[in-house]
Amino acid sequence: MVIKKEIGNLQKKTLANSGIVIQDLKESNEFLNILFNQxxxxxxxxxxxxxxxxxxxxxxxxxxxxxxxxxxxxxxxxxxxxxxxxxxxxxxxxxxxxxxxxxxxxxxxxxxxxxxxxxxxxxxxxxxxxxxxxxxxxxxxxxxxxxxxxxxxxxxxVTDNEIFKIELENKNKKLLELNQQKNELLGVAAHDIRNPLGVISSFSEIMVEAVDELQPDNLKEMLGIIYKTSRFALHLLDDILDYSKIESGILELKIEKTDYVALVQENVSRNEFLSIQKSIPIEFTYSSANIIAEIDPKKIDQVLNNLIGNAIKFSFPGNSIKVNIIEEKDYIITSIEDQGQGIPEKDIPHLFEPFRQTSIKSTNHEKGSGLGLAIVKKIIDGHNGRLVVSSKQGEGSIFSFYLPKH
Ligand SMILES: Nc1ncnc2c1ncn2[C@@H]1O[C@H](COP(=O)(O)OP(=O)(O)O)[C@@H](O)[C@H]1O
Ligand SMILES: [Mg+2]
Structure with missing residues (x-):
């Protein structure tokens, strides 16, 4: 296209060294064409x-x-x-x-x-x-x-700029959300850890003030409470540290070839100590005795502990628990099935959020932090696996996790 000259009233400006003025150039079609196309x-x-x-x-x-x-x-x-x-x-x-x-x-x-x-x-x-x-x-x-x-x-x-701007806005939003989550987490963690510390403090105060008057039986009972409560506080702190470590992206997995049935068997045996006291038998079955899993055995042990622990915690005496392993072509599927209280449908989507506890309470006053399932989910995700829950209130729950074989 050819643009014809258009003479404005602009001040004439001299281009450095050249002696040509912009006004002259504006009258040149060649100059305008260069501008137009460049x-x-x-x-x-x-x-x-x-x-x-x-x-x-x-x-x-x-x-x-x-x-x-x-x-x-x-x-x-x-x-x-x-x-x-x-x-x-x-x-x-x-x-x-x-x-x-x-x-x-x-x-x-x-x-x-x-x-x-x-x-x-x-x-x-x-x-x-x-x-x-x-x-x-x-x-x-x-x-x-x-x-x-x-x-x-x-x-x-301006597509690149706009996409960059949108990405930046999204990242900022995410950062704000994460920051808020972190503050909430900190608030809940501080609150939860305050309770056992309060108990320990009160009981030790009584003991310090009345040590001469207390009977050995009372002393023993109080020390027992202090011991149990401090164990719980330690447990809670471990969970919080674990969770925040995983949350900040530090989930270090030490993947090893693991004799999977032996790992689960050992975990079941440990948990049977607890479950037998509650008259809740655990039945363990597997599709094959030789299953080699490429996993972080300590972390998967933590997963099993949490899931079997929950099954015991939320079941009544006389209920039973089934732990089952199925080896498929691409996955090893482990399921923990209980006949306990089940979980209300509305709570299921939120089970894996930190500090989330439902209206379903433990059957023998066992304490919890509400972090167990959040940690389980992170560990299974870290293994590129999948965690599935199916539960019906009043009938029981099945928690299954799929671990990829490679
Ligand atoms: N097997 C189960 N049966 C019934 N409710 C369960 C079961 N597992 C978990 N829940 C519910 O989910 C909540 C969160 O579980 P979890 O994260 O392990 O926390 P915690 O065990 O410390 O309470 C529990 O408080 C309980 O209400
Ligand atoms: Mg738990």
Missing amino acids: ITSAIFMVDKDVRIQSFNDSFKTLFDATDEITLGKICGNALGCINVAESNADCGTTKNCEECQLRLSMLTSFLKKIPTDKSLLTREFIINEIRILKYLQFSTRYIHFNNQEMVIIIVDD
């Missing part, structure tokens, strides 16, 4: 029917345009606007055209003979048969030239 903004010009009459090199690059498929075409048809492509209609006639900012700006420029300021157009285009989302910043300028009215549209592709 500028990084895409520029195109439309007539009153919003048919494209000319465009520059940057426009060609942005929309992969050629003279044949672009010149004389209605704007949206030429650009590959998704609204046009999807409705198989012409630009200006689809149901979305009335709200198209680009169209509105062009028409405003024609109607009022005024420029429009920078606006952002977020739109998908079909370019070379590929659907691409673009963020385009554009402004329009009205010109009256050789008895013809035209609007020039100047477009800058």
Whole structure:
């Protein structure tokens, strides 16, 4: 396209060293043509029917345009606007055209003979048969030239910037969320750890003040409470430390080839000490005695402890527990099934959130932090495995975890 000179009233400025003035250059078609085609903004010009009459090199690059498929075409048809492509209609006639900012700006420029300021157009285009989302910043300028009215549209592709901005906003949002979560966690952790410390403090205070008057039996009982409560506090602290370590991304897995049945058997035997006291037998079955798993045995032991521990904790005397291993082609599936109280349906989606305890309480006043299942989930995720719960209130629960074989 050839732009004819347009003489403004701008002050004449001398270009350093050259002796040429900008004003002179503005009158040079060659200079204007260089500017037009070298500028990084895409520029195109439309007539009153919003048919494209000319465009520059940057426009060609942005929309992969050629003279044949672009010149004389209605704007949206030429650009590959998704609204046009999807409705198989012409630009200006689809149901979305009335709200198209680009169209509105062009028409405003024609109607009022005024420029429009920078606006952002977020739109998908079909370019070379590929659907691409673009963020385009554009402004329009009205010109009256050789008895013809035209609007020039100047477009800058700001897709990269916008995507970067959106990603940054999302990251900031995530950081704020995480920070809030961390504060909540800290609040709950501090609160939970305060209770046992309070008990220990009160009992030891009594003992210090009345040590001479207390009977050996009372002393023993109080020491027993202090011992049990401090064990619980330690346990809780371990869970909190474990969880926060995993949360901050430090889940160090020491993967080893492990005799899986032996690992589970040992865990079941340890837990049977507890379960027998509650008259809850554990039945252990497996599809094959030789199952080699590539896992972190200590971490999976922690998982089993939590799940079997819960099964005992939330079952009544006389209920039984089944632990079963099935070896499949790609997975080793371990399930822990109890006939206990089950879990209300509404609580199931939140079971793995930290400090989340449900209305289902332990059957023998066993204490808990609500961190066990959150830790279990992190460890199984760390193994690229899957954790599945099925539970019915009043009937019992099955927690199954799938460990990939490689
Ligand atoms: N096998 C189960 N049967 C019934 N309820 C369960 C079972 N396992 C977990 N729950 C419920 O989920 C909650 C969270 O479990 P968990 O994270 O292990 O915390 P904790 O055992 O410390 O309470 C428990 O407090 C309990 O309400
Ligand atoms: Mg638990």
